[in-house]
Amino acid sequence: MALLPLLFFPDPRLHTVAKPVAAVDQRIHTLVADMLDTMYEAKGIGLAATQVDVHERVIVIDVSEQRDQAVVLINPHLVWTSTTTHLNEEGCLSVPGIYDGVERFDAVTVSALDASGQSRVVQAEGLLAVCIQHEMDHLLGKVFVEYLSPLKRNRIKKKMLKAQREDAR
Numbered sequence: 001m002a003l004l005p006l007l008f009f010p011d012p013r014l015h016t017v018a019k020p021v022a023a024v025d026q027r028i029h030t031l032v033a034d035m036l037d038t039m040y041e042a043k044g045i046g047l048a049a050t051q052v053d054v055h056e057r058v059i060v061i062d063v064s065e066q067r068d069q070a071v072v073l074i075n076p077h078l079v080w081t082s083t084t085t086h087l088n089e090e091g092c093l094s095v096p097g098i099y100d101g102v103e104r105f106d107a108v109t110v111s112a113l114d115a116s117g118q119s120r121v122v123q124a125e126g127l128l129a130v131c132i133q134h135e136m137d138h139l140l141g142k143v144f145v146e147y148l149s150p151l152k153r154n155r156i157k158k159k160m161l162k163a164q165r166e167d168a169r
């Protein structure tokens with residue numbers, strides 16, 4: 001078990017656009033295992049490689065109550081989105097303590113490789129659909145607070161920087 005250090009907003013590295021994974025090899029297996037450990041330890045429901053400063057298209061998710069249904073998406077891309085959206089309260093391990101509403105598609109279909117490198121299609125709705133969209137944004141260098149108004153975003157940025165200064169003492 002290995003825990004990876006998280007990047008926290010407004011760290012500029014969170015804006016890095018991730019590259020596709022070239023091969024699902026031992027290095028990626030280790031990354032996925034460490035990301036799962038890190039997500040479960042932090043009690044998160046999703047984690048993108050971007051958040052652990054690895055800029056490759058890897059996502060881990062588990063929205064189950066029992067924390068035993070990991071979804072691993074490597075090189076994910078959306079193949080379908082619903083026409084309907086809804087406002088959902090989101091949080092992020094990289095923006096601790098902040099929750100706010102973001103408009104997301106109600107349902108999505110995503111094509112990706114799984115942890116063993118097999119190609120798979122995932123049809124998602126509800127929390128899983130929201131989580132997939134949130135994590136795929138991370139891979140594009142986008143943090144959910146960037147959907148909020150500039151006023152709110154700046155307030156969050158100041159709060160985060162203050163908390164990080166206090167932690168550093």
Ligand code: NI
Pocket residue numbers: 091092093094134135138
């Ligand atoms: Ni996040």
